[in-house]
Amino acid sequence: RVLFRSENVKIKAQVETMEDELKQVKKRNKQLCVILAQGEMKDKAQVLLQVDELTVVKDELTEQVASLTAELEKEKSKNHALKAELDKLKASKHGK
Template identity: 55%
Template sequence: MLQEGEMKDKAEILLQVDESQSIKNELTVQVSSLHAALEQERSKVKVLQAELAKYQGGRKGKRNCEPDQCR
């Protein structure tokens, strides 16, 4: 009788371990996907920052210049 209880406990533990491994695998896939998305967004940000710097660099000289003085 004691042995049956131990076997039942072991079976439950094995089921919990299997479920935990499945959850871990799902989370690993999600983390990988989110990491890839983060890298894409970082790349977009770098491109936008470069464009902004280029745009601001071109406008700085014009912004400080009065219309009569820039000719």
């Protein structure tokens, strides 16, 4: 019986040690989870910021394209009018 009690005391001590180690591991895992979550939130925040910045750039470029398209149409109209005027002048010159 003394042998069993001695062995039982050793086993209980080992179990307590292992439980303490398990608590420490769980605590470290929890801390790591918090750190990872914070990192993911920072990544998400950075991605959202970049999306906002890119949306602003896209809107600016869309406005520029619209403006340049309008200018191009004006120039095409001018060019067409000048060509018509030139053709008219050539026709009247050949008519003389």
